[in-house]
Amino acid sequence: MYAAEFDYHKASSVAEAIQMLGQYPDAKLLAGGHSLLPMLKMRLANPTALIDIGGIxxxxxxxxxxxxxxxxxxxxxxxxxxxxxxxxxxxxxxxxxxxxxxxxxxxxxxxxxxxxxxxxxxxxxxxxxxxxxxxxxxxxxxxxxxxxxxxxxxxxxxxxxxxxxxxxxxxxxxxxxRLNSNQLAEYAKMAHPASFYAVVGASVVITVENDRCTAASIAVGGMVPNPIRASSVESALVGQQLNAESVRAAADLVANDLSGSLMGDFYASADYRKAMAAVETRHALMHAIGLAHH
Ligand SMILES: Cc1cc2nc3c(=O)[nH]c(=O)nc-3n(C[C@H](O)[C@H](O)[C@H](O)COP(=O)(O)OP(=O)(O)OC[C@H]3O[C@@H](n4cnc5c(N)ncnc54)[C@H](O)[C@@H]3O)c2cc1C
Structure with a gap:
């Protein structure tokens, strides 16, 4: 499908892009175009003008x-x-x-x-x-x-x-x-085999002092409208020595943090994604503490 007609403008500075956004109501900024152009071609977005910011x-x-x-x-x-x-x-x-x-x-x-x-x-x-x-x-x-x-x-x-x-x-x-030397961070995802988009993704940042986790920041996405902080997993990790057992027990709690807005589609149901959230959280944590490798 072809995109609907639109005007094209090129901005040479951020100030000019902002001024153009005011001048052309309904306009959309164009960066790399890898999300916007598919939206235009599917007619899910029909802006009257594109403002190209790619040269700024x-x-x-x-x-x-x-x-x-x-x-x-x-x-x-x-x-x-x-x-x-x-x-x-x-x-x-x-x-x-x-x-x-x-x-x-x-x-x-x-x-x-x-x-x-x-x-x-x-x-x-x-x-x-x-x-x-x-x-x-x-x-x-x-x-x-x-x-x-x-x-x-x-x-x-x-x-x-x-x-x-x-x-x-x-x-x-x-x-x-910037991460400190006592912080470990990893991201693990179950990737869609065609696009590599995250069916389920889990990102972890953990702070370790004297062999124990003193802080944890964990987010999961892919199955919810926007990423969710997995506070149950975070609390379960803090104070623990990190090993396969403590990581598994904490990661299994992620379901508690997923809201009622779990999403599924023909590729992976909401229930399946919920189960995979624990797997990918564990996966990221195991990588972070060196018990799994890419
Ligand atoms: C086949 C395929 C596979 C992909 N796989 C993955 C994947 O595995 N993981 C992943 O994360 N992503 C994936 N993507 C998405 C990819 O990362 C897109 O490039 C990205 O989401 C959009 O960046 P863009 O620069 O192309 O933005 P555009 O498509 O140009 O713009 C996207 C939106 O952001 C707005 N916008 C852009 N820049 C700004 C700005 N500076 N300020 C305000 N608004 C702005 C635009 O107006 C538009 O609404 C995939 C895309 C494709 C086509």
Whole structure:
């Protein structure tokens, strides 16, 4: 199917993109196009105009300082996977990027487009929720909200294909707290065999001191509209020595954290995904503590 007709505009700066969003009501920003173009072709989205932000250099690139990894919204999955800085500061981010789709998707798709699209089967929402990432947003400003604001992952993902992004706002960057040497992080997913989208995904960040878990941040996604923090699993891990038994017992509690909005489809039912949530949570934890390997 062909997309409905639309006008095409190219923005050369974030300020210009914001101005164009105000000028062309109904317009959509175009980044890598790997989620938006399928939506246009299926006529699930019919914007009257596209504003191409693909050439805006201020939205690209990766910087690492003492405590934070800042990833420009327009940075591709492939650039993230290949970044030595990210591998050194937060390996799980590079590994998650490497597991997205195929080379074409990784070379065109951007982290910003991925999170704004907020597909429940995407990997970044789950990984960035466990990492407590922050989302830097720029907009026109005004009475209701500031021109630049930062939103925590737990507030950014609002629901199925829904984020906290307001009208005429652009996501400019994602800030990921750098992992400390006593923190272990992993992401595990049951990938759809055709697209590699997550049927179920689990991301874990655990802090270990004197051989015991002192903090845990665990998010699961793929079977719920937006990622959920698995607080039952987190509480069960804290204070424990991490081994195969304690990890299994904690991961089995994940079902307690899944809301009533479990989703299924013809590929995997909601009940199956619920069962797999425990498996992938355990899988990620076992990787994190070195009892399983990629
Ligand atoms: C075959 C296939 C397999 C895939 N497999 C996976 C997978 O395994 N895991 C996974 O996570 N994803 C997967 N994806 C999705 C892929 O990662 C997409 O590239 C990504 O979701 C969208 O990024 P994009 O840059 O292409 O965004 P676009 O398609 O250009 O935009 C998506 C949406 O975000 C908005 N947008 C884009 N950038 C911004 C911004 N900076 N500020 C505000 N709004 C913005 C657009 O207006 C649009 O609504 C797959 C896609 C395909 C086609």
């Amino acid at each position: 250099s201020e939205l690209k690139g990766i910087t690492v300082n003492d405590g934070t990894v800042t990833i420009g919204a327009l940075t591709t999955h492939q650039e993230i996977a290949a970044s030595q800085d990210i591998q050194n500061a937060c390996m799980v981010v590079a590994e998650a990027a490497e597991g997205i789709g195929d080379p074409q998707v990784r070379n065109r798709g951007t982290i910003g487009g991925n999170v704004v699209h907020s597909d429940p089967a995407s990997d970044w929402p789950t990984v960035l929720t466990a990492l407590n990432a922050r989302f830097v947003i720029q907009g026109p400003g005004g009475i209701t909200h500031r021109a630049t604001r930062t939103v925590n992952a737990s507030d950014f993902f609002k629901g199925l294909f829904e984020t906290d992004l307001k009208e005429n706002e652009v996501l400019t960057a994602i800030e990921v707290p």
